[in-house]
Amino acid sequence: MAIDFKVNGKQVSVDVEADTPLLWVLREELEMTGTKFGCGIAACGACSVHVDGAITRSCSVPVSDISGKSVTTIEGLKSADGTLHRVQQAWIDAQVPQCGYCQSGQIMAAVALIEATGTPSDSQIDEAMTNICRCGTYPRIRKAIIAATGQAASAQQGDA
Amino acid sequence: MADNPNPDMDVFEPVKPPKKKGIKRRFFLIGSALLVGGGAFGLYWGDSSAAARAKSLTETGNDHNFLSWMKIAEDDTVTIYSPHIDFGQGSHTALAQMLADELDADWAKVRVEQAPADVAFANTALGKGFLAEMSGAPGVINALPTAIISMIARSMPLQITGGSSAIRYTGQVGMRTVGAAVRLALVAEAADRLGVPESELTTADSKVIHAKSGKSLRYGELAAGAAQRSLPGSPALKNPKDFKLIGKPIPRMDIPAKVDGSALYGIDFSLPDMRVATIAAAPARGGKLVSVDEKPALGVAGVEKVVKLDDAVIVVAKRYWQAHKGLQALSPRFSDGGHNGVSSDSIHAAQQSLRKTGKPENEGGEGDVDAAFGAPGAKPVTADYRVPFLHHAMMEPFALTGHYKDGKLTLWGGLQDPLTTRARAAKAAGLDMDAVVFHPMLMGGGFGRRFPDKTEIVDQVALLAKQVPYPVKLVWSREEEVRHGTYRPQSSAQLKAAMGKDGKIAAWRTDYVQSGDAEAETSFIYAIPATSRRHFAYQSNQNDGPWRSVNSTQMGFYNESFIDELAHAAGEDPYQFRRKHLPEGSRHRAVLDMVAKRSGWGSALPEGTGRGIAIVESFGTIVAEVIEASVREDGSPRVLKAWAVVDCGTTVNPLNAEAQIAGGIIMGLSSAIGEEITLDKGAVVQSNFNDYDLLKLADAPPMIDVHFIESGAKMGGIGEPGVPPASPALANALFAATGKRIRTLPLRTQATA
Numbered sequence: 027m028a029i030d031f032k033v034n035g036k037q038v039s040v041d042v043e044a045d046t047p048l049l050w051v052l053r054e055e056l057e058m059t060g061t062k063f064g065c066g067i068a069a070c071g072a073c074s075v076h077v078d079g080a081i082t083r084s085c086s087v088p089v090s091d092i093s094g095k096s097v098t099t100i101e102g103l104k105s106a107d108g109t110l111h112r113v114q115q116a117w118i119d120a121q122v123p124q125c126g127y128c129q130s131g132q133i134m135a136a137v138a139l140i141e142a143t144g145t146p147s148d149s150q151i152d153e154a155m156t157n158i159c160r161c162g163t164y165p166r167i168r169k170a171i172i173a174a175t176g177q178a179a180s181a182q183q184g185d186a
Numbered sequence: 187m188a189d190n191p192n193p194d195m196d197v198f199e200p201v202k203p204p205k206k207k208g209i210k211r212r213f214f215l216i217g218s219a220l221l222v223g224g225g226a227f228g229l230y231w232g233d234s235s236a237a238a239r240a241k242s243l244t245e246t247g248n249d250h251n252f253l254s255w256m257k258i259a260e261d262d263t264v265t266i267y268s269p270h271i272d273f274g275q276g277s278h279t280a281l282a283q284m285l286a287d288e289l290d291a292d293w294a295k296v297r298v299e300q301a302p303a304d305v306a307f308a309n310t311a312l313g314k315g316f317l318a319e320m321s322g323a324p325g326v327i328n329a330l331p332t333a334i335i336s337m338i339a340r341s342m343p344l345q346i347t348g349g350s351s352a353i354r355y356t357g358q359v360g361m362r363t364v365g366a367a368v369r370l371a372l373v374a375e376a377a378d379r380l381g382v383p384e385s386e387l388t389t390a391d392s393k394v395i396h397a398k399s400g401k402s403l404r405y406g407e408l409a410a411g412a413a414q415r416s417l418p419g420s421p422a423l424k425n426p427k428d429f430k431l432i433g434k435p436i437p438r439m440d441i442p443a444k445v446d447g448s449a450l451y452g453i454d455f456s457l458p459d460m461r462v463a464t465i466a467a468a469p470a471r472g473g474k475l476v477s478v479d480e481k482p483a484l485g486v487a488g489v490e491k492v493v494k495l496d497d498a499v500i501v502v503a504k505r506y507w508q509a510h511k512g513l514q515a516l517s518p519r520f521s522d523g524g525h526n527g528v529s530s531d532s533i534h535a536a537q538q539s540l541r542k543t544g545k546p547e548n549e550g551g552e553g554d555v556d557a558a559f560g561a562p563g564a565k566p567v568t569a570d571y572r573v574p575f576l577h578h579a580m581m582e583p584f585a586l587t588g589h590y591k592d593g594k595l596t597l598w599g600g601l602q603d604p605l606t607t608r609a610r611a612a613k614a615a616g617l618d619m620d621a622v623v624f625h626p627m628l629m630g631g632g633f634g635r636r637f638p639d640k641t642e643i644v645d646q647v648a649l650l651a652k653q654v655p656y657p658v659k660l661v662w663s664r665e666e667e668v669r670h671g672t673y674r675p676q677s678s679a680q681l682k683a684a685m686g687k688d689g690k691i692a693a694w695r696t697d698y699v700q701s702g703d704a705e706a707e708t709s710f711i712y713a714i715p716a717t718s719r720r721h722f723a724y725q726s727n728q729n730d731g732p733w734r735s736v737n738s739t740q741m742g743f744y745n746e747s748f749i750d751e752l753a754h755a756a757g758e759d760p761y762q763f764r765r766k767h768l769p770e771g772s773r774h775r776a777v778l779d780m781v782a783k784r785s786g787w788g789s790a791l792p793e794g795t796g797r798g799i800a801i802v803e804s805f806g807t808i809v810a811e812v813i814e815a816s817v818r819e820d821g822s823p824r825v826l827k828a829w830a831v832v833d834c835g836t837t838v839n840p841l842n843a844e845a846q847i848a849g850g851i852i853m854g855l856s857s858a859i860g861e862e863i864t865l866d867k868g869a870v871v872q873s874n875f876n877d878y879d880l881l882k883l884a885d886a887p888p889m890i891d892v893h894f895i896e897s898g899a900k901m902g903g904i905g906e907p908g909v910p911p912a913s914p915a916l917a918n919a920l921f922a923a924t925g926k927r928i929r930t931l932p933l934r935t936q937a938t939a
Contacts, residue, residue, distance in 0.1 A: 045507075047507060053506075054506060059447070059450065061447070062453075063453065064875075066663060067875070069875035099447065110445070118442060121437060122445075124846075125582075126441075127631060152883065155883045155884070158882060159581070160580060161853075162851070162853050164886040165886065165888065165890050
């Protein structure tokens with residue numbers, strides 16, 4: 027069946043089975059592979075996107091639920107002139123990624139957190155950033171979020 | 187090298203591994219690099235067929251390849267070919283730093299690419315490092331003609347990444363020598379062009395400069411001529427004080443593509459008429475596919491084919507979700523391979539029995555332990571430890587694309603050893619290695635899981651691709667990934683020690699039971715008159731594999747927990763107790779002292795908070811860690827702070843080295859706190875991240891202080907050595923906080939005071 031929605035501001039129409047998770051529609055129908063498959067059960071967050079601005083684990087949302095909605099993926103964070111989102115730039119400045127596979131999802135989660143809170147506290151970061159990173163980049167993720175929101179690192183943040 | 191993965195290729199074996207079974211191909215994972223350092227080495231440049239092949243594979247018309255390791259384009263761009271895979275450890279950038287520094291290249295114009303999976307790019311430097319470690323006798327290796335070393339490297343075939351080897355072998359021996367040699371060729375070319383003596387020329391920022399005349403020539407202008415010149419095999423290398431790039435915190439080249447979604451991993455690969463497949467293998471490793479009714483899957487929209495393998499069933503569809511639904515619709519019957527009685531507890535019971543009544547496979551150590559234990563007045567103490575199977579949990583599940591057409595098999599994906607991948611695929615598909623092409627892609631983690639003799643997905647795709655006329659990408663679900671891992675082995679140990687009259691440990695014995703022998707990998711660092719390490723070999727039905735830092739995680743946990751117990755039993759401070767067993771003036775003592783200093787060891791802590799310390803040497807690097815932790819009401823640990831002090835000789839990129847150590851600590855803590863693969867009826871009980879518990883940001887220490895001691899000693903690895911001290915340091919911290927000693931991992935909720 028045809029399902030219509032917006033991705034990164036563009037109207038799209040896909041013809042897939044209604045129960046197909048949004049993740050696979052993005053990756054296979056729309057060929058946007060920045061959103062990653064990690065677990066398929068919404069446990070790791072590698073597939074995180076924004077749906078109408080809300081952080082969403084796209085592996086566990088049927089695309090039929092997205093009909094008429096607006097999706098933002100990692101590919102849609104840059105501005106039209108190619109300038110990186112401040113969170114993406116903070117990720118480069120803090121040299122966050124190692125293997126990088128989970129980082130699209132981490133960045134989408136961080137952007138949603140910052141949009142919701144402005145300047146998130148350490149405990150708000152703890153609560154919101156539940157995506158798994160096997161390389162263990164968590165200290166730099168925390169550092170990048172704090173830097174992206176113009177906050178000085180507290181004594182709790184080390185060099186890592 | 188007993189199990190040569192490619193029977194079509196002769197593996198040249200001039201130096202036998204010294205002893206013992208069970209080491210074989212993994213032997214090179216041992217830590218002590220015996221050869222590298224001092225600059226007294228040469229590389230063999232003379233393999234003209236390989237060089238010509240490398241040129242044909244990499245030159246595009248306006249650039250010039252040197253020795254297969256690098257090329258210079260007319261616009262000055264330097265492209266460096268890394269024979270190592272980068273699965274997140276940052277070695278590509280570090281290797282490029284090493285070559286570019288010796289070359290005096292303009293860093294802004296340096297690129298690094300994965301070397302093609304071709305023998306022309308096999309890694310001579312790594313071959314030399316491996317052989318030195320295998321033989322334990324660098325003299326033997328250095329006496330071998332370089333031509334033979336080169337031949338060995340090409341026939342092994344050596345494109346492997348592992349054993350924290352990239353920087354200390356390939357970088358130190360290969361990259362720096364190549365950069366220095368090519369720089370000399372550029373200088374010689376410039377001297378001829380300018381008609382001045384070479385001694386009047388200097389190099390900087392990809393230019394050869396003649397200060398007297400004010401003239402300079404760009405490397406891009408000189409490359410064509412320089413590429414025709416013969417190169418010195420042992421060029422002088424820079425004095426470390428002249429380094430411009432090595433040792434500097436240079437941003438990694440791969441990071442920009444990893445923040446905007448543009449980096450393409452193996453799972454992202456696609457071809458126009460490609461199909462997608464997914465797989466279910468026998469739940470009990472060793473089991474076979476008995477029967478499966480294909481019809482339910484074929485009734486699912488998009489499903490095109492069901493393929494039966496000896497031990498698995500594969501569903502092929504247009505899209506992943508269709509293949510997944512097709513697989514879910516099937517009810518395959520698998521045999522249990524005779525492993526119905528295997529469980530984690532049955533393995534533990536068998537291990538206990540083997541240790542008590544069986545014979546050790548191997549014994550290392552020195553002095554007479556039994557005599558010391560039996561001496562009048564000796565009161566030996568013992569403690570039993572146990573650790574579970576651990577899953578690698580690389581974030582990108584296995585995915586490999588294959589296309590079989592006109593007798594040729596082409597593969598695309600992320601695997602740790604491109605050349606062995608080709609060999610393995612050729613064997614599975616019944617093809618010559620020349621009929622297999624492999625395109626290495628970015629990998630979403632590895633941690634040992636993508637090790638070449640553990641990648642059964644290569645066999646699966648080779649067999650699958652031959653049965654379908656189109657390209658097909660096989661994607662493992664997370665469930666498949668969790669249940670069919672090549673786990674860090676379940677292992678148990680009994681440690682025994684007796685104190686001497688001098689207040690020091692007089693004798694120490696570690697009896698450990700697991701599949702692999704750890705003797706060659708784990709450096710026992712304490713000065714104790716009598717020591718013994720006995721390996722009792724136990725193999726379950728699982729295919730045990732290397733897990734980041736290999737056997738050093740469990741051996742580190744055993745040794746560093748036990749010495750803590752001895753310290754407390756003696757009523758001494760755990761730091762001071764370790765210290766007095768480390769030789770005065772040793773690197774180990776310096777590392778331990780520094781971590782105590784930086785962590786404020788001995789200063790007062792709030793009630794309920796404890797500090798733990800541990801020190802482990804692995805892969806040639808000494809790491810001491812201090813963990814500060816308390817216990818939550820439910821008994822789970824709360825890690826507050828972590829410190830690490832590292833002596834890996836020299837750090838090439840401190841920014842990246844720090845990330846590797848901090849990441850290693852988090853992986854070590856994660857495994858200690860919550861990770862466990864258990865078996866029931868020969869099959870894995872866990873299925874996904876809902877029941878395989880990985881550490882998340884909120885539970886990771888918000889502060890990790892990493893400090894490097896630049897001792898200038900022989901270069902050690904950096905990807906793995908941060909892991910082993912973390913679990914004992916945490917268990918020791920919890921003991922300090924609660925008085926309860928935890929000897930079985932994972933800790934989970936055991937720490938209730």
